[in-house]
Each structure stands twice: as C-alpha cells, then as structure tokens.
Amino acid sequence: MYSGATVQIIKLKEAFYSRTNLKEILDKNRGYGLVTVTINNIQFGIPLRSNLSHSDGFKTKDGKGLDFSKAIIVDANDIDGIFHIPGDEYAHIAKHAHHIEQVFNRYVQRYVNLVKSGATSTINRAYRFTTLVNYHSELGL
Helix, strand or coil: CECCCCCCEEEECHHHHHHCCCCCCCCCCCCCCEEEEEECCEEEEEEEECCCCCCCEEECCCCCEEEHHHCEECCHHHEEEECCCCHHHHHHHHHCHHHHHHHHHHHHHHHHHHHHHCCHHHHHHHCCCCHHHHHCCCCCC
C-alpha cells in the first residue's frame, strides 16, 4: 500500500492555489508546510496545522500536527521548495514517518472502501470536510 517512509516538508507555488478549485482545501491566502506521503504511486501533501483539533491526523506537539482531512495531491511542478519548521518538530515527524504513512494509508483506504460500499451516512459524518472528495478518479472511484 504505502511506498516507504521518508520525510519531505514542502511548500507549494502560489500558482497551485490560483489554478485549483478544490473543495475543502485550506485557506488559499497563506502558505502551509506539507509533509509528502506516497500511496499507490500518488504523492499526497499533508498540511501542518498549528491547531489540530480533531483525530484525523498526527499530533506533533502543543496541539500542532498533520491534518489528514486536508491532504492534497501534489506533483513536482507544484513544489516551491522546502518549508522550514523547528528542528524538534521535524525530528518528531521524521522519527514517526513510517507510522504516519501507515495511519494516513488507513485513512485513505477507509474512505475508498466507504465510497465503494455506498455508506453515505458514515462518509458524511467521518469524512465531512475531507479533501479526498476531489480525487475520486485518482483513487479509482
């Protein structure tokens, strides 16, 4: 399912936000650091949030974390370099990279399985604000 644990924290080009009309994407008027994760040959960028207030993610410290519900698909043309975060936060993410990929993979697979099964009420409750709604063709749905 997942393709190997590495940590790359990137930022996106402004052009990504201006050319895209994705549902549920984070605020387009500010930059986010994204941790990249590859699942089934699809590179996702999972945004770092300074206040992660739900369980669909990975907590780093002091309420911060990676927000799985706002993950987007990125390609090399979207990347505008490295996003810098405090060294201890980076070390925590790097130490848990394999775990992050496994948990994110389960998050995506559960969504795919729910959509395929037609479990609309569960999707509306558990994936109400997910960006995965933008990627049905990429996910084989």
